[in-house]
Amino acid sequence: MSLTLYLHPLASFCHKVLIALYESETPFTPVTVDLADPNSARQVTDRWPVGKIPLLHDSTGNRVIPETTIQIEYLDQHYPGPNPLVPTDAEAAREARLWDRFFDNYVQIPMQKIVGDRIRPAGATDPHGVADARHTLRTAYAMIDGQLAGRTWATGDAFTLADCSAAPALFYASIVEPFPAEHTFLAAYFERLLIRPSVARTLAEARPFFAMFPYREAMPQRFLAD
Incomplete structure (x- = not known):
């Protein structure tokens, strides 16, 4: 297996790339990293001294790919799945990239x-x-709610890079700052994300680590049990 993803199962940015990997059905080796342990962290810092996870390594060509958006674009180019996560149409691709950055930032x-x-x-x-x-x-919730009117996914009918970014961002954000009741498009979108197989799998793998989440007491019960 040529791809290795260095990650922590609780980390939201790691979830973003896991969702993309599961969407594309791409085989990879996950390696859990404890950045508080120098020996464990060295798996990342020896390749990318900034020390941020997730970090993707491709043994084909010995490529080190940092930064989640770049990682997903790399996967789309070199390990494409059944459906592109970056649309082939230039305008649609720009829109997906815009909302990817929106959810991250x-x-x-x-x-x-x-x-x-x-x-x-x-x-x-x-x-x-x-x-x-x-x-x-x-402010972001209101803008997302407006964006989602009439759309199934963040930028239209297709699940894209933007949705990979949205799922973990909204999952954790909804716990620390619940969605206002009036944002019904946002709430419905979040429910669609939760039942997307790639998202459901990522959250199921993270569940054993939820006790480490600093707002664990605010986490809805439905996220804590199968």
């Missing part, structure tokens, strides 16, 4: 700000930053 990152602040030591928390992050999430 305006859902994933503020969600991680909120979660990360929960585990800061006493006296080092950032209430103002967390309030800003929650405001960003609420």
